[in-house]
Amino acid sequence: MSESAEATVPITVLIVDDEELLVKSCGQILSSEGYTVFTEGRGRNALDSLRRHHPDIVLTDLMLPDMDGLALLKEVKRLAPETLVVMITGFATVDSSVEAIRAGAYDYIPKPFTATQLRILIGRAAQQVRLVRDNAHLRDQLKKQYSFENIIGTSEAIQKIFSMISRVAPTDANVMISGESGTGKELIARAIHANGRRASRPFIAINCAALPDHLLESELFGHEKGSFTGADVLRRGLLEQAAGGTFFLDEISEMSMDLQAKLLRVVQERKIRRVGGDAEIPIDVRWVSATNRDPDTAVREGQLRQDLLYRLNVVPLRLPPLRDRREDIPALAQHFLKRYSQEYERGQLRFTPDALRVLTEYPFPGNVRELQNVVERIVSMCLPGQEIAPVDIPDELTVRHSGNGRPALHFNADQPFHDAKSDAISVFEKEYLRDLLQRHGGNISQAARTAGIDRKTIHRMLVKYQLAGRDD
Numbered sequence: 001m002s003e004s005a006e007a008t009v010p011i012t013v014l015i016v017d018d019e020e021l022l023v024k025s026c027g028q029i030l031s032s033e034g035y036t037v038f039t040e041g042r043g044r045n046a047l048d049s050l051r052r053h054h055p056d057i058v059l060t061d062l063m064l065p066d067m068d069g070l071a072l073l074k075e076v077k078r079l080a081p082e083t084l085v086v087m088i089t090g091f092a093t094v095d096s097s098v099e100a101i102r103a104g105a106y107d108y109i110p111k112p113f114t115a116t117q118l119r120i121l122i123g124r125a126a127q128q129v130r131l132v133r134d135n136a137h138l139r140d141q142l143k144k145q146y147s148f149e150n151i152i153g154t155s156e157a158i159q160k161i162f163s164m165i166s167r168v169a170p171t172d173a174n175v176m177i178s179g180e181s182g183t184g185k186e187l188i189a190r191a192i193h194a195n196g197r198r199a200s201r202p203f204i205a206i207n208c209a210a211l212p213d214h215l216l217e218s219e220l221f222g223h224e225k226g227s228f229t230g231a232d233v234l235r236r237g238l239l240e241q242a243a244g245g246t247f248f249l250d251e252i253s254e255m256s257m258d259l260q261a262k263l264l265r266v267v268q269e270r271k272i273r274r275v276g277g278d279a280e281i282p283i284d285v286r287w288v289s290a291t292n293r294d295p296d297t298a299v300r301e302g303q304l305r306q307d308l309l310y311r312l313n314v315v316p317l318r319l320p321p322l323r324d325r326r327e328d329i330p331a332l333a334q335h336f337l338k339r340y341s342q343e344y345e346r347g348q349l350r351f352t353p354d355a356l357r358v359l360t361e362y363p364f365p366g367n368v369r370e371l372q373n374v375v376e377r378i379v380s381m382c383l384p385g386q387e388i389a390p391v392d393i394p395d396e397l398t399v400r401h402s403g404n405g406r407p408a409l410h411f412n413a414d415q416p417f418h419d420a421k422s423d424a425i426s427v428f429e430k431e432y433l434r435d436l437l438q439r440h441g442g443n444i445s446q447a448a449r450t451a452g453i454d455r456k457t458i459h460r461m462l463v464k465y466q467l468a469g470r471d472d
């Protein structure tokens with residue numbers, strides 16, 4: 001990793017001191033040098049901030065109102081051993097400076113100090129941080145090159161995705177992943193992060209479909225104290241918390257057009273304003289987004305802003321549905337079999353070739369997630385060491401399927417018409433519901449909206465057909 005590329009991930013400094021003037025001027029000096037700066041006046045808050053922002057460097061006074069600076073130092077070393085701590089020491093406290101170094105401080109700076117002294121000292125610490133980052137990065141690169149440990153697949157389609165990830169991950173390009181529900185979009189997003197130069201920084205994901213607009217906005221941007229009822233403390237948003245890392249916008253086309261406009265500004269200007277705040281706060285994230293719709297169709301149907309798509313879709317990754325890459329099914333099935341046989345303590349289980357064939361023939365409308373659930377269900381019913389044959393595979397996978405991937409209609413013409421009809425309706429209702437819920441990850445409200453029926457009806461059918469769903 002070249003120095004210039006690494007330099008694009010800013011170094012964060014947390015300044016802890018109760019002297020507001022000193023905090024402010026140190027903050028200004030360091031911000032103008034390109035550091036991302038957070039400040040706190042108390043030791044307790046500093047520890048919260050440490051957990052949240054993972055600063056590279058902590059600059060703290062030895063005397064804090066609520067805590068001894070040395071105690072803070074020790075706590076920082078315990079929570080985040082790689083964070084460098086620089087102590088600000090008062091006049092004539094040589095002993096405590098020595099003690100601080102002994103306790104693991106990187107260096108100390110006696111008060112009063114000049115801007116230049118501060119710049120030089122923090123500059124030296126920053127160099128140290130970069131060195132450690134570079135090393136960690138090299139190690140990771142060696143380990144991960146061409147191997148995406150937990151992503152299984154030998155099909156040409158998946159191999160293409162692997163090669164795209166390895167080319168695109170180390171760049172900072174924004175990636176938009178599209179694919180049906182359960183095809184592995186989040187898994188790919190994480191792999192892009194893990195194989196990129198932001199790997200040691202946070203990966204933060206938000207599901208745009210999961211929250212109403214106003215909550216989503218304050219989740220993303222944070223809010224100032226008192227900006228709305230219930231906002232009794234200042235909260236930094238997820239975008240601030242992702243500093244230097246990757247931000248995963250899941251189900252992007254579910255975001256309101258209004259919020260999409262705000263997001264567009266953030267992506268373009270790399271700055272945010274907290275809800276109820278005026279200050280512009282720089283943010284530094286790489287954007288990875290996902291949608292289970294075709295992005296261009298979503299634009300045409302007015303669910304996704306064209307200009308936002310243009311910004312986020314620098315590199316498009318399309319994940320094909322599992323039914324279009326059936327050669328991956330056996331390897332995936334074996335992978336999940338191994339995992340769940342350990343989890344359920346079933347010893348060595350294996351599929352018979354016929355069982356694998358049955359799995360490979362099923363169209364998996366819920367894609368890899370459905371396959372995973374099916375294997376888990378099979379394993380949970382197995383005896384230790386058992387061989388898994390077609391009879392052990394749930395019925396709904398073995399009924400004949402019509403060309404469009406849906407189960408063909410079965411009936412027995414010897415049955416009275418009304419009985420046959422009500423059986424057929426039951427089969428239809430069950431299949432429809434299963435499919436619907438799979439598409440919505442089990443979310444009943446979303447499923448109800450799409451199907452145009454009310455939630456109570458869904459609940460009633462869930463009970464009748466012994467299916468699972470969740471209310472959230």
Ligand SMILES: Nc1ncnc2c1ncn2[C@@H]1O[C@H](COP(=O)(O)OP(=O)(O)OP(=O)(O)O)[C@@H](O)[C@H]1O
Pocket residue numbers: 150151152153179180181182183184185186187188292332368369372441
């Ligand atoms: N190629 C793969 N190898 C191993 N596991 C996979 C693969 N693809 C998907 N999975 C697993 O399948 C499940 C679903 O994947 P993931 O959550 O990434 O899908 P998704 O596309 O984000 O789905 P949704 O649109 O419903 O959010 C996860 O448990 C994931 O680990």
Ligand SMILES: [Mg+2]
Pocket residue numbers: 185186250
């Ligand atoms: Mg997902």
